[in-house]
Amino acid sequence: MPTSLDHVALVVRDPARSASLFAQLFDDARVQPGAGDHDTLVWLGGVCLVLVRGTPQAARNGDHIAFAVDQAEFARCAERLRAAGIECLMARGDSALYFDDYDNHVFELDVMAAG
Template sequence: MIEGISHLTFIVKDLDKAKAFFEGVFGAKEVYSSDGKYFSISEEKFFLIGDIWICAMQGESVERSYNHTAFKIDEDSFNIYYQRITDLGLEIKTGRPRIDGEASSLYFYDYDNHLFELHTGTLANRLKVY
């Protein structure tokens, strides 16, 4: 039986830039760094965003697509996150067209072309609007 998501892994060129990204945008806490050891396929760092385990593993950047990871935020925090993202010089992507009542989203790329979304809505709200 599936209990939930174990962790999310992102392949990054530079682990220090990934650390700056996850800490700077999400307030992540680094909980592990392989520091030249290879227990997996390459060097890596682990972070916690709340209770979510994030792994940044050194490798080649990915090509951009609409595949993305979305985190839930409250509407009152939207501008705070927007400022964090712009302070890091990250590229903000124009979001898709929305219908009334669908909540707010902020799409942005990390340093390795991963697309992230900060979303103020819930599945229940989305289904109600649709």
């Protein structure tokens, strides 16, 4: 039985550029070049995103990665996305925010319920 999620690998055209988006968006993002020059590692909320250089698929299918954030982080990230010119879609009474990275991967920021 698995004990935890180890990493999520995403194929991107420019790993360093994609990593810089996460570093700009989240204050606690840790970015590290991977083994060789073909990937970059980004740690967010205990999950490692492995950004692998390649040709990403162009079509979106509803798959996405969601990060739980508090209301303050949600507001900061929404402002940072807008400042970077990245479109966001608010959902569920403005408690969820969806955005795409540079390679059409979809991410969600989900406000954690109080309690």
